[in-house]
Amino acid sequence: MGESEVQPPLARILVVDDDPQFRRALRLALDSHGYDVEVSADGRGALDAVAARAPDLIVLDWHLPELDGIQTCRALREHSAVPIVMASGNRANSKEMALAAGATDYLPKPFSIGELLLCIEAALGKPNS
DSSP: OOTTOOOOOSOEEEEEOSOHHHHHHHHHHHHHTTOEEEEESSHHHHHHHHHHSOOSEEEEESOOSSSOHHHHHHHHHTTOOOOEEEEEEOOTTHHHHHHHTTOSEEEEESOOHHHHHHHHHHHTTOOOO
């Protein structure tokens, strides 16, 4: 492939987290791995973003203002089968609650970018790079 040819993104990912530094870090990391990244600071923004242009995958924080991650996940599942990777600090039954709400996978915070990339690849049905 020539230098002037641009590689299309691997997938479009929506990152939903109320922490601006965390959103920025995930955006940079996922961008550097070839993903097209959009961000939202809350559940309502996530629902609006999905309605406007559905992503290929959502990384969704549990602890959000107004609609938390579980409520957002349930609302998304009413009309979308987009893979959702729920992320949160460890709580009792967190993984079970996230999966029961419709999440595809669950990652306890803190997690490494490598762990997130493996979850993304698995959720998108891509072979590990």
